[in-house]
Amino acid sequence: MSASSAFSDEKGGSSSVGEPEYGHDPASGGIFSSDYKRHDDLKEMLDSNKDSLKLEAMKRIVAMIARGKNTSDLFPAVVKNVACKNIEDPNQLIRASALRVLSSIRVTIIVPIMMLAIKEAASDMSPYVRKTAAHAIPKLYSLDPEQKDQLIEVIEKLLADKTTLVAGSVVMAFEEVCPERIDLIHKNYRKLCNLLVDVEEWGQVVIINMLTRYARTQFLNPNLNECLLEEGGESTFYGSDADQDEDEDEDKKDEALSKRKPYVMDPDHRLLLRNTKPLLQSRNAAVVMAVAQLYFHLAPKAEVGVIAKALVRLLRSHSEVQYVVLQNVATMTIKRRGMFEPYLKSFYIRSTDPTQIKVLKLEVLTNLASETNISTILREFQTYIKSMDKDFVAATIQAIGRCATHIGEVRDTCLNGLVQLLSNRDELVVAESVVVIKKLLQMQPEKHSDIIKHMAKLTDNIQVPMARASILWLIGEYCEHVPKIAPDVLRKMAKTFTNEEDIVKLQIINLAAKLYLTNSKQTKLLTQYVLNLAKYDQNYDIRDRARFIRQLIVPTDKCGALSKYAKKLILALKPAPILESPFKDRDHFQLGSLSHLLNTKAGGYQELPDWPQDAPDPSVRNVEVPEWTKCSSREKRKEKKVEKPFYSDSEGESGPTESADSGNSTFYSDSASSSASGSEQSGSGSEESEESEERSDSDEEEEEEEEEAKKRKTQKKEPIEATISPSGSLKSYELLHRITGEGLWVEYCFSRQPFLPDPHMVAVQIQFTNSAATEAKSLRLEEAKLQSGMRVKEFPEIEVLPAGESATVVMGVDFCDSTQAANLQLCTHSRKFFVSIQPPVGELMTPSFMTENEFKKEQGQLMGMNEITEKMQLPERCQNEHAIVQRVIAAANLSRVPCGSDKEFAGRTVTSGSLVLVTVATKESGPSQLTINCEKMVIGTMLVKDILLALTQ
């Protein structure tokens, strides 16, 4: 194949830096070919300082390869010599290409060399080499994920880089290696925002997507109390009684909350919005889309509108771009219809559009339909119905149906239009109309008996099964409105029953049943005839249905209770179907992402977090020396304020300036900031007084809280200390990670103390550490999904945990002697986290004291199936008795049988009290032996594994 040969050809080209050295004078290899040495020598030669020795080694290796000898273990040494030479080249371009070649070798053996090279390149003078280093990071990571920690260090270092060349590449590496380490971004956030415009376009996409996620974890939702924001521009923050919010259903609680604390956008949040906006003008569709999704997810409602124009512009691009953009617009139009309404006509369909584009445009048009524009849209739809593309016509009919359900005024118009379509020549069109009409009629059947009659006549002509089934269902459901026609339809259907499709047959049975119940005089025989036909049908669904219906409606002496309710069952009022957009709720995926497009989570998708209830400490983004040069007076002001960490979330840019930014639709930040500074001065007086007021308020509150907390602490001190186990070195496990917990960090360990309130429970000691800037309130656990039989005794609620403090509590869990995790809900005043406690098998038992005789006796009773024996080779350092005892006891909560000849341990499981006996027999020579006797075999086998692991490692 020409392609593959070219591939290797080209490979050779890219690694040509190394080629000459390998191929250096191959003839001379012949001289040395007889000279047979071990590889170690060659390695030594390659590692030496003398070039001549290296050269000779290389020649020999080439000779060996020529003779077909395996020299693969020399590979790293060779690579080191070939690539490393270039990595130290004075020319940056050569250094960069050398690194690129080196990092493209996908052989695990050179991982250490690659790591070294990347580290070196990351601190290179040339930004281009540093960029290449950033590119190499994901390559190494995919080669050996074990290197993650070291790579994160490199990423951290490169993130601090101040050049635009590096920024995009390092964020790319960050996203591939450690997207969860949002904490690495803090210090670099402002720099990334400021560099963004000058980064190359592909990097921009990656950075913007990452910053969207970041902002969602760090800032407050700007739309939570936007009504206040709007009014704030005119007069004051307070006293907004009238709620003008139309389409946002905020609950009362949020409103109350917002009235107490007016929302002010974090200056960093504003910085991001301001610096991304110019990129809407990018020529790259991916960049425009990235900014659009950022605005959709992060901007105050009043400002999101700017993206509409840019997205509409993309509709002129290639059809694939249109396809993706329309999908995203469809999702946006559900939440923010107003934004695209002015551009309604840009979504009009041309006969030359591909069908998939037509259908998407139709979706957008349907979402945009409202009382004001519906007549225009319907007129447009009328043209579409005449299209030659029948799939598209069917989609249009569906769309008309959806408009009709959402906008009451046009329901009759739509219905009439659809009824007219029933006489269309194309059967598909008729069929689709029937299905839609059926749904519409269900909303108000009493008004439309003439339509139902009309449709009854259609059964003679329409052959599409779905349409026939729909008509039959309609007639059956509303047979009271067409009492004369219905039995006749059944008669006709009974005649053709055997030739119908399955769905039609089922509806015929339904029709028969419904008529039998309402008009049994006329239809009794017909119904029985149909049921008899169905009884011998080939499809067993139909046979089943017939049997079921017969039992239900035809009263016999055998069946009793149910047939009384037959009418209620079959003729129950059915709720009208809701015609919904398939794009509803798709915005829980980050827009513009692959997952959003497919509406399923793609591999590696990073969830878009919910807004935090309280903003995390903004001071984490402060940098000691502000690096960026474009520090306007405005930004300086921000800087100054941010330094006071506790209050900054209520400060920064004030409300009035904010609304000046958003209110008048000046698109360009220059003019916006000038107008903002104007209003700033005028508004500054009131602003300050408010601030000081607030401050004094919160000061007081805080003092009180602190005191309370102190009190609580002193109260709690003693019981907590008592619970801490004397053994000291308990292994603790993480219950809630600091990042997911938004600063709340929870660990647990098994204290091995008896749990006093209930002896059948395992005591779990939980330590809460609050590393967030704000205090955490009302920490408690709630049962979530416990396995059956599992029980939990919660710890008393921790009312307040001040920032930086930690607290320890003990709870009891009855694990039912199984290592199944206890799934719990950890609640704070604002959030709920799902956590699980997974007990190692060794923690499911308590020590039991017994003499050696007792031990032997019990052991004798637990033989056969209950005994598990395993041979093992103990490593040297745990051959002495002390080490063995220590390791066994660390692995399982057992006690040693005193004065035993072997090392014997005993315990009982916590829940059922079954005995667990462990014996470790060591011999002078040969393998040692581990024996476990336990009634519960599962526990036994798991314990063997754990102890074996503890002893042999």
Next chain:
Amino acid sequence: MIHSLFLVNSSGDIFLEKHWKSVVSRSVCDYFFEAQERATEPENVPPVIPTPHHYLISVLRHRIYFVAVIQSEVPPLFVIEFLHRVVDTFQDYFGVCTEAAIKDNVVVVYELLEEMLDNGFPLATESNILKELIKPPTILRTMVNTITGSTNVGEQLPTGQLSVVPWRRTGVKYTNNEAYFDVVEEIDVIIDKSGSTITAEIQGVIDACVKLTGMPDLTLSFMNPRLLDDVSFHPCVRFKRWEAERILSFIPPDGNFRLLSYHVSSQNGYPVGYRSLVAIPVYVKHNITFREGSSQGRFDLTLGPKQTMGKGVEAVLVSSQLPRGVLNANLSASQGTYTFDPVTKMLTWDVGKINPQKLPSLKGSMSLQAGASKPDENPSINIQFKIQQMAISGLKVNRLDMYGEKYKPFKGIKYMTKAGKFQVRT
């Protein structure tokens, strides 16, 4: 990010593959072929296709599918935009982007792909940088390469990658310094049956061909910059300057490039008192009817110029997809030639230039299938045309200045209006 790339021709053969990470078996394209089979038209293949282990993102250009294989989450537009960039680069290098051209230049193609992506992430997509790395093929160079066995890989180090203006190479030298700008506008229109305009939009671009020595700094100003309200720029344009002064200030790339594209619409998204209508340069009088019961249909079409500011309408081409029931069309054209394809039912009429004194018309009858009922739908008419020396939006360049260099360049501006998606419903 992008794992592999497959190039598929219109007959469904994979004629080129490139892998940036490990090799993905060709069989992954079977999912693509399945989707292709399901789609009735080539352009209806979904651009994103999920498969059990990969995702396929494809674009269709020049009847070649460029199918990228993705393994994990990545913005689909990122991949689509990149693939289009690949096609643009091929076109730039080989003049055309066809299967034959790609096969002829397979070595250069692989070299380009290797440089454009590193480990699946875009590395060098800027044409200037690529041309520094890999020389575009010329007849002479191809010959020399065949004889000497050398490649197109550049001899010099690609310093462009390091520059602050990555789009421009350093040390450019020309004897004739020239800067030409083409203002090209495409007008997209839907006109309904009664002749009223449903939507009208103008999509404009300014394409430049700049061959200037050294590092010139250009500014371009407009007579009516307010027209340019919805624009996207080449990265070289200084955005701040545009915002503040409505002047395009930039250090141009060397050679051909698209300086900006803009969008003017007739919609109500515009400020009050602002020009709200897009002028429509041609009108169409049509009468296409089918009678019930008759196996004949009437076809009558006349074109005429309108609002063209005295400029001639040229290269007019009318096409219409007639209903399936039409067997043949028996028409006579007052000028130009018409063809009717009885298989695809496509009617095309090559009109040429419109003479305002004698309007071109196409009249006659269509024969329908005997006995068949009259078609429900009337065909829509698509029109293509060109108008030289006019930008339909009225955009005018005021002046072009050059700073930073001493010589005097030749300057030139050309205007042109073309029909984009110009559709008349009947």
